[in-house]
């Protein structure tokens with residue numbers, strides 16, 4: 001039974017921990033799937049590589065109102081898909097080979113198989129032909145999560161996709177149904193609709209992206225409904241194959257208008273993700289989980305068991321790559337300096353949805369602020385009322401800020417419109433470093449007539465107390 005100084009489970013963000021400072025430690029890395037994890041292989045990176053061509057394909061629609069007539073002649077799906085994975089797959093394989101073969105990793109053993117705890121700090125790894133049992137002083141659990149597939153009658157008997165498989169299909173479907181109305185739904189609806197697929201989005205609640213600020217969610221729902229079929233307040237009662245030898249899939253729904261059916265050639269299930277703590281059987285080593293399945297960690301990313309750290313989607317309710325990366329840096333430091341640990345900073349975690357229009361957000365929504373009884377003022381600045389917004393003829397985008405009325409400290413920022421994630425970044429910076437709205441607006445130049453004037457004007461519009 002080999003004993004290690006350090007065992008890392010998962011090669012997503014967990015793989016970034018090792019560097020030359022670990023050269024004198026005996027290390028094992030365990031990976032059951034493809035090296036590089038979700039973000040690289042089936043998450044952030046490929047999705048955005050599809051979103052960019054989708055943005056281009058959608059350009060004729062937005063150009064016409066500016067007097068530029070463009071025509072979308074063709075979408076070569078296989079060319080788009082093969083560019084994406086032709087780039088990504090070699091990176092994943094290169095990362096694997098680096099860990100297995102390169103002299104930098106002479107101290108590292110890679111175990112390719114599924115790990116599960118069988119006892120206190122004892123891990124079994126199911127390899128192709130045998131089971132290995134590993135023990136270690138330190139473990140880093142970075143085993144991520146997986147797509148949730150809801151228990152809907154008939155679903156198991158039809159072909160459906162999750163985000164793990166949908167990007168590798170051979171042909172674009174004529175009609176796609178997307179179940180769920182969160183991040184993945186919003187991004188794939190944009191990709192498919194831009195490529196000419198008839199999209200139907202099925203939402204349980206009365207709005208898409210309902211965790212966003214209500215104004216953002218409402219605006220996005222309106223705009224999405226103009227581009228594709230959005231069914232709100234629907235319960236999916238049953239799923240079955242289309243009749244008479246049809247290759248499609250039918251969803252039976254119940255909604256405000258009673259019963260209805262929707263038929264498609266592809267069904268994408270986008271109903272959230274769950275942590276892999278159950279498959280890793282963390283309970284066997286004495287680690288507890290939250291009701292959501294997330295592993296419990298303290299601010300130093302330490303689990304309840306001495307020497308075992310967890311990070312990323314396995315323990316983080318944010319389920320975002322920049323959070324997993326940050327936590328991996330914290331764990332790395334704390335492994336190297338256990339007597340001087342640093343805490344993870346989760347004060348201002350931003351996110352962006354790469355749909356159309358783009359959406360980005362940080363801090364409190366107005367709903368959060370009201371629920372917490374936090375004093376706040378808000379300001380909303382439309383793209384339509386800044387110079388570059390005129391150039392773009394943008395009539396729908398806006399930035400909404402929340403700030404403390406006295407100190408002017410920003411509490412939240414929410415943008416829907418072109419380049420929203422890029423426009424949000426200076427607001428994240430202000431919040432992280434405690435820059436108040438007045439100083440931010442008037443303590444620097446804002447390039448005229450560039451898009452960040454949206455942020456400048458939103459800051460100036462905040463009705464702060466003198």
Ligand SMILES: Cc1cc2nc3c(=O)[nH]c(=O)nc-3n(C[C@H](O)[C@H](O)[C@H](O)COP(=O)(O)OP(=O)(O)OC[C@H]3O[C@@H](n4cnc5c(N)ncnc54)[C@H](O)[C@@H]3O)c2cc1C
Nearest residue numbers: 010012013032033037038039043115144312313319320321
């Ligand atoms: C479609 C999609 C798009 C996304 N887009 C974005 C985005 O634009 N921006 C963003 O910030 N985030 C995005 N995310 C979220 C982001 O991908 C995750 O937050 C991030 O990848 C989590 O990293 P991680 O290291 O915690 O886990 P992962 O990257 O999931 O790594 C976990 C690894 O552990 C392995 N593993 C699991 N269990 C075991 C086991 N028992 N034994 C051995 N190995 C195991 C898995 O195979 C995997 O390789 C997206 C996610 C999806 C699904």
Ligand SMILES: NC(=O)c1ccc[n+]([C@@H]2O[C@H](COP(=O)([O-])OP(=O)(O)OC[C@H]3O[C@@H](n4cnc5c(N)ncnc54)[C@H](O)[C@@H]3O)[C@@H](O)[C@H]2O)c1
Nearest residue numbers: 150180181182183184185204270271272273318319352353
């Ligand atoms: N741009 C990004 O940062 C990005 C992009 C994609 C995914 N992600 C990450 O991946 C995670 C998973 O994405 P997601 O879109 O699957 O999850 P999500 O939590 O964003 O949305 C899940 C959706 O499914 C709905 N839902 C849940 N159960 C359902 C059921 N039984 N029937 C119908 N609808 C149901 C929910 O109401 C919600 O609308 C996200 O939490 C996010 O952190 C991030």
